[in-house]
Amino acid sequence: MLRISKLTDYGIVLLVHFAQRTGGTTLTAREMAEATELPLPVVSKMLKSLASADLLASQRGSRGGYQLAREPEAVSVAEIIEALEGPIVLMECVPDDGVCEQASHCGLRTPWQRINRAIQTTLTQVSLAELAADMPPHHQSTLAIA
Amino acid sequence: MLRISKLTDYGIVLLVHFAQRTGGTTLTAREMAEATELPLPVVSKMLKSLASADLLASQRGSRGGYQLAREPEAVSVAEIIEALEGPIVLMECVPDDGVCEQASHCGLRTPWQRINRAIQTTLTQVSLAELAADMPPHHQSTLAIA
DNA sequence: AACATATCGGACCAAATCAGTCCTGTAAAT
DNA sequence: ATTTACAGGACTGATTTGGTCCGATATGTT
Numbered sequence: 001m002l003r004i005s006k007l008t009d010y011g012i013v014l015l016v017h018f019a020q021r022t023g024g025t026t027l028t029a030r031e032m033a034e035a036t037e038l039p040l041p042v043v044s045k046m047l048k049s050l051a052s053a054d055l056l057a058s059q060r061g062s063r064g065g066y067q068l069a070r071e072p073e074a075v076s077v078a079e080i081i082e083a084l085e086g087p088i089v090l091m092e093c094v095p096d097d098g099v100c101e102q103a104s105h106c107g108l109r110t111p112w113q114r115i116n117r118a119i120q121t122t123l124t125q126v127s128l129a130e131l132a133a134d135m136p137p138h139h140q141s142t143l144a145i146a
Numbered sequence: 147m148l149r150i151s152k153l154t155d156y157g158i159v160l161l162v163h164f165a166q167r168t169g170g171t172t173l174t175a176r177e178m179a180e181a182t183e184l185p186l187p188v189v190s191k192m193l194k195s196l197a198s199a200d201l202l203a204s205q206r207g208s209r210g211g212y213q214l215a216r217e218p219e220a221v222s223v224a225e226i227i228e229a230l231e232g233p234i235v236l237m238e239c240v241p242d243d244g245v246c247e248q249a250s251h252c253g254l255r256t257p258w259q260r261i262n263r264a265i266q267t268t269l270t271q272v273s274l275a276e277l278a279a280d281m282p283p284h285h286q287s288t289l290a291i292a
Numbered sequence: 293a294a295c296a297t298a299t300c301g302g303a304c305c306a307a308a309t310c311a312g313t314c315c316t317g318t319a320a321a322t
Numbered sequence: 323a324t325t326t327a328c329a330g331g332a333c334t335g336a337t338t339t340g341g342t343c344c345g346a347t348a349t350g351t352t
Contacts, residue, residue: 003149006340028298041342048300061349062297077261111276115223115268122264130257152311174327187313194329207320208326293352300347309338318329 008084010038011046012131015055015080019072019132026065053083072132078123154230156184157192158277161201161226165218165278172211199229218278224269 013036018027029047033040047066051058057069068075159182164173175193179186193212197204203215214221 005338030298039341042340044299045341051299052301058299059349060297060299060347063350064298064348066299077257110280111223111272115272118268119265122261126257126261134256134258151309176327185312188311190328191312197328198330204328205320206318206326206328209321210319210327212328296349296351298348298350300345302344302346304343305341307338307340309336311334311336313332313334315332316330319327321326322324 004081005085007042007046008081010036010042011050011084012077012080013038014043014046015050015068015072015075015128016132018056018066018068019128024067026059026063026067028065031065049084055080055083072129073127075128076124077126077128077131078120080128081123150227151231153188153192154227156182156188157196157230158223158226159184160189160192161196161214161221161274162278162281164202164212164214165274170213172205172209172213174211177211195230201226201229218275219273221274222270223272223274223277224266226274227269 014032017032017035018025021027027035029044030040032038032047033043036043047056047058050056051066054069055075056066058064058066160178163178163181164171167173173181175190176186178184178193179189182189193202193204196202197212200215201221202212204210204212
């Protein structure tokens with residue numbers, strides 16, 4: 001459980017790679033594919049996702065490419081994961097009839113809320129910069145939120 | 147992300163149901179299916195899983211059934227999730243050649259370790275009893291670690 | 293203007309996983 | 323013996339995921 005998808009993992013690897021280049025260097029999908037040794041179509045797809053999530057800034061045309069939209073310190077793991085796989089929520093109540101009757105006090109559904117909040121918090125506290133500092137360059141996968 | 151599978155969710159619902167019955171009442175798969183309004187085969191399957199994970203104790207034959215193997219206070223959410231979907235680990239390193247060269251200092255791969263530990267900790271701190279106390283009886287799903 | 297280089301935004305497909313069913317065997321009680 | 327239940331799989335359909343590909347658009351160069 002808590003499994004991160006392979007694609008999300010690739011996305012993280014790509015971001016880490018960007019973070020490890022000093023300065024706002026612009027890199028093309030092809031360059032990233034070579035650097036990470038991942039198939040170009042996949043890299044391309046993920047870069048697009050990351051760009052549309054505003055984690056990367058893109059520039060079209062010749063001399064185009066991607067670069068980090070922000071400083072690595074200002075990007076949290078929570079953001080990355082949320083961008084690539086939707087909200088980080090552990091439980092949601094879905095009663096028999098599809099409508100939660102307890103909806104009112106449900107927002108405070110304590111134990112799950114506690115869990116969600118805790119996970120959210122830790123994920124928010126770790127920045128891309130920390131990942132980059134810690135991760136040996138060249139890993140093409142870090143995978144497996146199991 | 148952090149998605150819990152539907153089956154695991156059912157498993158939790160079943161456990162909560164047991165926890166909400168006072169005393170170590172024995173219930174059959176059929177009774178559980180009726181109580182939770184979930185299809186019998188599914189309930190049966192999950193009860194078997196829970197039993198083989200030693201979260202439930204089973205008794206065969208007529209007058210058989212299942213009951214909690216332990217007090218609800220002594221069962222953590224971490225345990226339940228691990229039993230039903232394997233280890234709760236967020237990241238594992240898998241470099242190009244399949245063998246992690248940094249294996250030595252890799253065990254301390256800080257940021258991910260930190261994240262994993264935090265998640266593990268919160269999940270361990272919440273008990274089945276707390277879930278049961280907080281969850282209205284009858285929910286047949288609590289789902290969606292999104 | 294024409295061309296080359298890149299991203300953009302999809303559609304698309306194969307493979308793996310998940311959810312759910314079903315069947316045969318075995319244990320226990322009457 | 324017969325009935326009641328769990329045990330342990332195999333099996334299938336649906337969904338999700340991983341990965342590919344293509345046409346359109348934007349930008350710089352000649």
